[in-house]
Amino acid sequence: MYKTLAKSLRQYVKPSVLTMIFLAGEVFAEMLLPFLMAKVLDQGFEQKDIHYIIQIGLMMCVIALISMTFGILGGKYSSDASAGFAANLREDIYKNIQTFSFENIDRFSTPSLITRLTTDITNIQFAFQMVLKTVIRAPFMIVFAFLMAAYTNWRLSLIILVVIPILGAALIGIVFKVHPYFVKVFRQYDHLNQTVQEVINGVRVVKSFVREEKEIERFHDASDKIKQVFMKAEKIIALNSPVMQLAIYSSLLAVYWFGAKFVVSGAMSAGSLTSFIMYMMQILSSLMMFSMIFVMIVISEASCERVAAVLTENSTLTNPEHAVEQLADGSIEFKNVSFKYYPEAEEADLANIDLQIASGETIGIIGGTGSGKSSLIQLIPRLYDVTEGEVFVGGRNVKEYDLVTLRDQIAMVLQKNTLFSGTILENLRWGDATATLSEVRRMAQLAQADQFVTTFPEQYDTVLDQGGTNVSGGQKQRLTIARALLKKPKILILDDSTSAVDTKTDAKIRQAFSEEIPNTTKIIVAQRVSSIQDADKIIVMDEGKINGIGTHEELLANNQIYREVYESQVKGGRISEE
Known part of the structure; x- marks a missing residue:
């Protein structure tokens, strides 16, 4: 896990190393101060040597200044390294998510991926900065201070050797107890983000059904669950402070007690006892620092696991070794295809699909909700892989193609139309980044979009809100x-x-397709019979299987499902004279 995260350091390895070097220098400088303080007390004051006191005092000031400089530089580089590391992590995760198949995204869920990109990485950033500041400073401080303390009085230093293992055992016990709570709390964060995302995206529905209070209550419940889990975790982490204080005060009392006896008996000077106590305080403060970083690591460990899981996730769809990089034509063939969204599902979402579509044909697909229409077409650009059988495009199995090549030659307008924040022109140029304005307008005319776009004051420079919420559903589709x-x-x-869109506009779009892109294979999934009745072939889907294939007239005569749909729409006034 940590090895995976460390790959994102890259250019910030140098600042990380410099942080440790400067903080090591700060520690070394601090180690000299108690030693020099003992010299001042034992030699300067006892012998009343003012010159010696001033000399050692100036030396201590210089060392303190050096220590402060090293500390400032260490802090600067640790901030640079941690912020840069977090930025690299976000970039690496986002890049990897772009390679994910729909199956990968379904496995994590969108709200969970957002939490990992935000909350989890922020936790890792803070923990990394704390680790950088303590990974060298605290161990060096403990080791050097202990050596100096042992040099001052080895018998008193035994007190430290007793305290450290007890403290370490207590902290390890806290970690094992609290870690499962933080794993759980980040799952609750995923649920909270999902709630927020759903409500914000569907705010118009919320308001139209006057569900504001209910949604506030739902958010409160999700937030309260996070609070409850955090409170349980914090109760355990709170034990860290009293354990540390007990260790500090107990060891200090022992040092004062035995140190006073050594001074009275003449086995130790007052200056040596003072320097020993200073070393002792440095050790204990480092242990306190260790305990704080310990808590940060415990909190961030769950985040590290979640982020590493995304970084190490490989797309379920990959390019073959010698990928085909050219699509011959728009022909499509399904050979005994079956498909499941979830491998463990008992029933297939598509079963025994055999279908041939010639290049340039117009194909209509109709069927009830859940009949497998969308599942069928998503296999063509290989958004999912088939569970059984084969899908061919341009005479080659879709698994043989380079994914970019395949998808670049297949344009797909999904049920959930998505427009992005930016101008209309920027959104349309997703289809071709180099398209001129005249080319964009030409395609907008074919899609019956130019007529309403030119009524806007800024026309193609009109800025769309996120999701295209400032245009109507029909305009968004066009x-x-x-x-x-x-x-x-x-x-x-x-x-x-x-x-x-209305049936008249729908007819104009289909007519434009027929006249302007006759060689393009067109697959139209629709609920309205009028949208597909002129197609070369119509496929009727039912419960994940092909129930019938034929022209409009053939299906009216031979297919019960198609006939029922047609008659219900005629009676309902949905089939217009065109």
């Missing part, structure tokens, strides 16, 4: 279709992406 057309794909897939 913009995403225009974006897909700009790719000039060999295969165009529309997954119920004209459901929010």
Whole structure:
């Protein structure tokens, strides 16, 4: 886990090393101060040598100044290293997420990935900065201070040897007890983020159903669960402070008691006792620092595990060794394909699919909710891999293609239309970053989007809110279709992406497809029969299987499901005369 995270240090290895060097220098300088203080007390004051006192005093000032300089530089480099490390971690995680298949994303969930990119990495950043400051300073301080203390009086130093193992055992016990709580609390953070994300994305629905109070209550419940778990963890961590204080005060009392006896008996000078106590305080303060970083590490360990899990996750979809980098045409073939979203599921989401689509054909797909329409088309650009069977595009198995090559030749407009914050022009150029304004307008005209875009004061420079919330559902669908057309794909897939436009506009879009991109294979998933009735072939899906294939007239005559859908829409007034 830690080895995985360490790979993200990269250019910040040098600042990390410099931090440790400067802090080691700070410790070494601090070690000299008690030793020199003993000299002042035992020789300067006893012999009343002012010149010696001033000489040693100036030396102590210089050493203190050096120690402070090293401390400042160590603090600076530790801040640079920790902030840079966190930035690299975010970048590495985000890059790896971009390689994820839908299956990988489903495994983690979107809210969980957001928590790992934010809360978890912030925890790691703070812990790393604390570790940098203590990984050299505290051990060096303890070792050097102990050696100097032992040099001053080896018998008193035995007290330290008794205290440290007891303290270490107590801290280890706290870690094992508290770690499971922090693993649990970050799962609760995932749930909280999911709640927030759902409510913010669906704020219009929340308000239309007057669910504000209910959603506030749901957020309160999620937040309260985090509080409860944190409180349980903090009760255990709180034991750290009294354990440390007990160790410090007990050892100090023992040093005062035995040290006073040594001074009275003449076995130890007052200056030596003073320097020993200073070394003792340095050791105990380092132990206190250790205990604080210990708590930070305990809190961040769960975060480290969660971040490392994302970094080490490999996409379930990979390129073959000698990937095909050219798509011959837009032909599609399914050979005995079965598919499950979850391998452990008893029933397949798609079963025994055999289908052939010629390049340039227009194919309609219709079926009830959950019939497998979306599952079927997502296998074409290899958003998921088949569980059984094979999918061919352009005469080659989709697993043989370079993923970028395959997906670059397949334009897909999903059910959930997504536009990003930015101008309309920037959004449409997702299809082709080098497209000119005239090319963009041409594709927008084909998608029946240019007409409403030109009514905006800024036209194609109109800024869209996140998710395109400042345009209507139908406008959003037409913009995403225009974006897909700009790719000039060999295969165009529309997954119920004209459901929010009127039948007249829908007909114009289909007519434009027929006239302007005749050689592009077009797959139209729809709920309206009118959207697909002119297709070369119509596929009727039912419970993950193909129930029927044929033209509109053939299916009306031979397929009960299609006929029922058609008749229900005719009676409901949904089939218009076009």
